[in-house]
Amino acid sequence: MKKVKISIIAAMSENRAIGYKDKIPWHMREDMIHFKEKTTGHAIIMGRKTFESLLGYYKRSGKPLPKRINIILTRKKKLSELISLYRYNDIYFAHSLEESIEIAKKYEKKEIFIAGGAQVFKQGIKHADKLYLTILKGNFKGDAFFPDYSEFKKIDSKKESQDKNYRYTFLELER
Ligand SMILES: NC(=O)c1ccc[n+]([C@@H]2O[C@H](COP(=O)([O-])OP(=O)(O)OC[C@H]3O[C@@H](n4cnc5c(N)ncnc54)[C@H](OP(=O)(O)O)[C@@H]3O)[C@@H](O)[C@H]2O)c1
Numbered sequence: 001m002k003k004v005k006i007s008i009i010a011a012m013s014e015n016r017a018i019g020y021k022d023k024i025p026w027h028m029r030e031d032m033i034h035f036k037e038k039t040t041g042h043a044i045i046m047g048r049k050t051f052e053s054l055l056g057y058y059k060r061s062g063k064p065l066p067k068r069i070n071i072i073l074t075r076k077k078k079l080s081e082l083i084s085l086y087r088y089n090d091i092y093f094a095h096s097l098e099e100s101i102e103i104a105k106k107y108e109k110k111e112i113f114i115a116g117g118a119q120v121f122k123q124g125i126k127h128a129d130k131l132y133l134t135i136l137k138g139n140f141k142g143d144a145f146f147p148d149y150s151e152f153k154k155i156d157s158k159k160e161s162q163d164k165n166y167r168y169t170f171l172e173l174e175r
Contacts, residue, residue, distance in 0.1 A: 004108060007128060008131045010131070016146040018118060025142060028163055042108055043108035069108065071091075072092070097123050133146075135171060136166050
């Protein structure tokens, strides 16, 4: 049987900033579309802080990331309290990265996505086969950063210019 692929998807500036004050420091529609296209239909793992930051965006749809199995990492053990707090379907809570990958593998046979934030990227990068990175031109102020990924090799690069406010490149890298 084919091994399920583990991928990381992230957007960062050239100084590897991914977040500031619990938010993504830019608003890039093209990148949101790219994220949706890549991850829809797959299992997706994220840290509790990223999950909470996404809830604001997805209030209307009733789910943080619809049409995806959402696995949220937290060290808080009171699962039932968390689930009743969020009241969503297709959401699972895991207490270690390894547990989150095991849960994801139950539902996903092709590609599992690790979607941040900084703590989860730092721990998850050693498990990743592939990186989908959106690299924004310039340096941004951040308090959350993507880890070093120099051991990955670029396999694809696509320049996009539809967003008038940002210059960026979509990269795909593998080990
Ligand atoms: N640009 C991008 O692509 C991108 C993507 C995602 C997020 N972000 C940004 O990244 C920032 C958030 O990153 P962050 O590092 O502060 O938080 P995070 O990684 O989203 O979440 C951290 C939380 O995850 C849980 N956690 C982490 N490792 C765990 C483990 N091994 N076992 C169990 N639980 C674990 C803990 O939750 P508990 O505290 O509940 O125990 C921890 O506090 C925000 O600014 C966000 O906007 C950017």
